[in-house]
Amino acid sequence: METTPLNPARRRLLAGSAGALAAAGLGATGVVRASEPATSKAAVPAATTAAKPLPPYAAWKDADSVIVHSANTIETRRSAFGDGVITPTRELYVRNNLPPPDxxxxxxxxxxxxxxxxxxxxxxxxxxxxxxxxxxxxxxxxxxxxxxxxxxxxxxxxxxxxxxxxxxxxxxxxxxxxxxxxxxxxxxxxxxxxxxxxxxxxxxxxxxxxxxxxxxxxxxxxxxxxxxxxxxxxxxxxxxxxxxxxxxxxxxxxxxxxxxxxxxxxxxxxxxxxxTSYRLAPMDAKPGPDQPSAWAMGPKSWITAPGAEGAPVKAGRALVRGVAFGGIHAVKRVDVSIDGGKTWKQAALVGPDLGKYAWRQFALAVDLPAGQHTLASRVEDTEGNVQVENRVENVRGYLNSSWRDHALTVNVS
Amino acid sequence: METTPLNPARRRLLAGSAGALAAAGLGATGVVRASEPATSKAAVPAATTAAKPLPPYAAWKDADSVIVHSANTIETRRSAFGDGVITPTRELYVRNNLPPPDxxxxxxxxxxxxxxxxxxxxxxxxxxxxxxxxxxxxxxxxxxxxxxxxxxxxxxxxxxxxxxxxxxxxxxxxxxxxxxxxxxxxxxxxxxxxxxxxxxxxxxxxxxxxxxxxxxxxxxxxxxxxxxxxxxxxxxxxxxxxxxxxxxxxxxxxxxxxxxxxxxxxxxxxxxxxxTSYRLAPMDAKPGPDQPSAWAMGPKSWITAPGAEGAPVKAGRALVRGVAFGGIHAVKRVDVSIDGGKTWKQAALVGPDLGKYAWRQFALAVDLPAGQHTLASRVEDTEGNVQVENRVENVRGYLNSSWRDHALTVNVS
Known part of the structure; x- marks a missing residue:
């Protein structure tokens, strides 16, 4: 994809001896090594997975920051959210209900x-x-x-x-x-x-x-x-x-x-x-106008680092980071657990507050010993609503805010 | 420049009969019409001017949003600032004192x-x-x-x-x-x-x-x-x-x-x-360590729309917009003049406040009759410092915050 410059993760991948020829080959296609723009934060470059291609109307997305599910559904990788509050346009997810107009x-x-x-x-x-x-x-x-x-x-x-x-x-x-x-x-x-x-x-x-x-x-x-x-x-x-x-x-x-x-x-x-679409129907019900519509969002957060998508995590001091929002209310606080929800500590909200409809970045400094750890986060909004522990089951799988589902298990070495 | 997608301004330029072949030619280079990302806001596409090419390390900049002065000095066009507070990376100016490292x-x-x-x-x-x-x-x-x-x-x-x-x-x-x-x-x-x-x-x-x-x-x-x-x-x-x-x-x-x-x-x-560089030396002095260094910025603002770089302005209701910052203090208020500074009206600050070091967008609804008008803006910070009317003359031309110099003369029809 010549409109998507080669990113550092992919370049690292190519830097090994087996990749040297491939790197030279890419150079020959006109990718200028010195012309790198700001580049992907994704831990696992798309080149290592059986990635679907980006559709033409979104060909300018950063291929290494997204998962292409289909031409109309493109997801941002957990490792690509970064710590900068605003999601770059070329990393933002896409979901179209119909093909876009001409x-x-x-x-x-x-x-x-x-x-x-x-x-x-x-x-x-x-x-x-x-x-x-x-x-x-x-x-x-x-x-x-x-x-x-x-x-x-x-x-x-x-x-x-x-x-x-x-x-x-x-x-x-x-x-x-x-x-x-x-x-x-x-x-x-x-x-x-x-x-x-x-x-x-x-x-x-x-x-x-x-x-x-x-x-x-x-x-x-x-x-x-x-x-x-x-x-x-x-x-x-x-x-x-x-x-x-x-x-x-x-x-x-x-x-x-x-x-x-x-x-x-x-x-x-x-x-x-x-x-009938976008209705929250219980598992034994038929989605229809009597069921609640997918309207307002509730409090939700997730961990974005460290260790997303298998990125290596070294034992010792780490900053657990993530994003948290209240839906229709502002974020009041975020708590973080590194033991799968047994114990919690309040995280710091970092970066500028862009208003109640924006998300907040959060960070907590922890000591991570070697071994497997499950990192979780839980947000509370200014009205006292707390992110739910468990998803609300519904036929079409809408509005999952479960902190347990969104927890991240990492291997620290 | 294949890494820079064709923008609408340039496409409009090519849409005339004289441009049809050129457009077809561009199509043949692999620029897919349906793959437009967010595109330039610049009023005057680079294609109409004798533009210098972007240097390789910044080849990913939006060519239509910038003026390339040299390989190490690239300026954002006045018409490209938009109303969204954060300057997109591909539109941001570049100034390097030395060539960048490898x-x-x-x-x-x-x-x-x-x-x-x-x-x-x-x-x-x-x-x-x-x-x-x-x-x-x-x-x-x-x-x-x-x-x-x-x-x-x-x-x-x-x-x-x-x-x-x-x-x-x-x-x-x-x-x-x-x-x-x-x-x-x-x-x-x-x-x-x-x-x-x-x-x-x-x-x-x-x-x-x-x-x-x-x-x-x-x-x-x-x-x-x-x-x-x-x-x-x-x-x-x-x-x-x-x-x-x-x-x-x-x-x-x-x-x-x-x-x-x-x-x-x-x-x-x-x-x-x-x-000796970056010193504010009076016109009759030699720049050197006894002169003030170019350190903190003072209050400054400028109009970004309408009419920047010759963009057409229709007579009638218009929103005069621009950006304003206080340097090391927050913005308190912005006033706008449409008669070259004879009379002023307070503008509204719009959008989120990203903290005292960020700029604020401002807007004032005005009625613009046909004819030539000089639009100006003047910011005051929270310490009562007001943007200066006239530049402070100095040998090397640093820190120009003059509202008069930055005023925008537009032709309304």
């Missing part, structure tokens, strides 16, 4: 239009016009509803995500409340805010079977945003550009990509993705 | 070593060991001492930077105070903290003529950091990887790249770069 929708970003309904003065506005009406930036944790599905013992259908269908990124756009005020305020007393994606749907099919249209409680509009930049770059196609609805604290699917319609509605969307 | 120093980052002197237990530590001792993340404005030199009428020697030898980025590393405590504290009562860069120096020359070694007041250690990540990716060679000293609030040159020695010293470094 990239030509980015040719003239400002011409993209979005229809606003359920306000006193409903209108269609271009992105160019939105940009003159208001601007703000916020950090949110973006997490797929199914993140952690891979830990459910009943192997629910869907991508077997581990920890990495999540990231913390900066969004820039217009606050939805600013836009609503500009259009005269909400009309009546609708219960939901409903966003509709701009994916191309096949002809001759009931659109409700495929359309990405999600309804969330109306009051989420207070902190929601129509975003055109992520991490201070124009929003890529893979992440919903030119315009995406951001509902902070709500799982990824509610953050509708390529948004073409935002409506305040009495009812939830009739689309399948709202009515 | 990229092989990144082959085994954890093996890099740094000598700590002037503490009770002086030692050489590897980066691998530093990573077990402490970790924090902070945002700082990184700005070249000569940023704004291009506005000095006497055309000082050196790069003619306009606004873009600056950015706001996240650093992750070990706080220097944590490291100093670990080594038993400071020995005696030294006046300075002195960092030495690891660049290769030519043989047979007095090292003081070339070595990058800078001294700053000792107390800067309280907030300083030895950083191994920038924007949550391993620090690139272009920006000082594997390890860089960060002295927040101090100009770029004090943030020593490839740091191999950090010492607490009674005297300032004897190096030329400390003794």
């Amino acid at each position: 990239a030509s929708i980015l040719d003239d970003r400002d011409a993209w239009s979005v229809e606003i309904q359920g306000v006193k003065n409903p209108r269609t506005l271009t992105l160019g016009e939105l940009k003159t009406l208001g601007v703000d930036t916020m950090a949110t944790v973006l997490q797929c509803s199914g993140n952690g599905r891979g830990f459910f013992p009943h192997k629910p259908s869907g991508t077997q995500w581990q920890v990495g269908a999540a990231g913390c990124v900066l969004w820039t756009g217009i606050p939805v409340r600013t836009l609503v005020e500009y259009l005269g305020g909400i009309e009546g007393d609708p219960t939901y805010m409903t966003g509709t994606g701009g994916e191309q749907l096949p002809e001759g099919l009931d659109p409700n079977t495929l359309t990405v249209e999600r309804s969330v409680p109306r009051d989420t509009l207070q902190d929601a945003m129509l975003a055109w930049e992520m991490n201070n770059e124009p929003l890529s196609l893979a992440h919903g550009g030119p315009l995406r609805l951001i509902v902070p604290g709500y799982t990824g699917v509610n953050n509708v990509k390529y948004i073409k319609r935002l409506a305040f509605t009495a009812e939830q969307s009739p689309a399948k993705i709202q009515q | 990229a092989s120093i990144l082959d085994d980052r954890d093996a890099w070593s740094v000598e700590i002197q002037g503490v009770k237990n002086p030692r050489t530590l590897t980066l691998g060991e530093l990573k077990t001792l402490g970790v924090d993340t902070m945002a700082t404005v990184l700005q070249c001492s000569g940023n704004g030199r291009g506005f000095f009428p006497h055309k000082p020697s050196g790069t003619q930077w306009q606004v873009g030898a600056a950015g706001c980025v996240l650093w992750t590393g070990i706080p220097v105070r944590t490291l100093v405590e670990y080594l038993g504290g400071i020995e005696g009562d030294p006046t300075y903290m002195t960092g030495t860069g690891g660049e290769q120096l030519p043989e047979g020359l007095d090292p003081n003529t070339l070595t990058v070694e800078r001294s700053v007041p000792r107390d800067t250690l309280q907030d300083a950091m030895l950083a191994w990540e920038m924007n949550n990716e391993p620090l690139s060679l272009a920006h000082g990887g594997p390890l860089r000293l960060i002295v927040p609030g101090y100009t770029g040159v004090n943030n020593v790249k490839y740091i191999k020695r950090l010492a607490f010293t009674a005297e300032q470094s004897p190096a030329k770069i400390q003794q």
